[in-house]
Amino acid sequence: MTVSMLGGDRRTGVEDEYIRRHHRHEVRDNQCSSSLVKHIRAPVHLVWSLVRRFDQPQRYKPFVSRCIVQGDLEIGSVREVNVRSGLPATTSKERLELLDDNEHIFSMRIVGGDHRLRNYSSIITVHPEVIDSRPGTLVIESFVVDVPDGNTQDETCYFVEALIKCNLKSLAEVSERLAVQGHTEPIDRI
DSSP, X not given: XXXXXXXXXXXXXXHHHHHHHHOOOOOOTTXXXXXXXXXXXXXXXXXXXXXXXXXXXXXXXXXXXXXXXXXXXXXXXXXXXXXXXXXXXXXXXXXXXXXXXXXXXXXXXXXXESSSOTTOEEEEEEEEEEETTEEEEEEEEEEEEEXXXXXXXXXXXXXXHHHHXXXXXXXXXXXXXXXXXXXXXXXXXX
């Protein structure tokens, strides 16, 4: 598994430990996997309140235009996501695998849709940290996915990492904007 830092920073031992502890994927020969790290200048409860909303990924994911959840919001729930134009997909069907509000762990798996991401699953963990003497958040997102016919592992990882980097950048922008505006409560209470 490769690990990418957003902004070109070096990984720390703390990040390595979180990845070892929470971001375990069983990677087969025809798959690629990676972990990406983002430091956000907003308190962990604010960032987590955005990440945990399986029913509202469009709050910070710029490529999602609409989301409909089937049934109650619980482990095993399925959402149908409409994807904005510009990507090689229009829909994605995704299942909530894990939502741990104590440890701040979110996991989902793609179970259908009109795209080439087969056997895709991801884990996002959110950890408190201090950035410039202020409350901050370390976000780690990892994934595993099949390499489609006609693509290499490097091409597949590069594509998925680019999407995740865009989502994490947007998560940082939304969270930091809310923090600057003085939002101290989790976003789902606003």
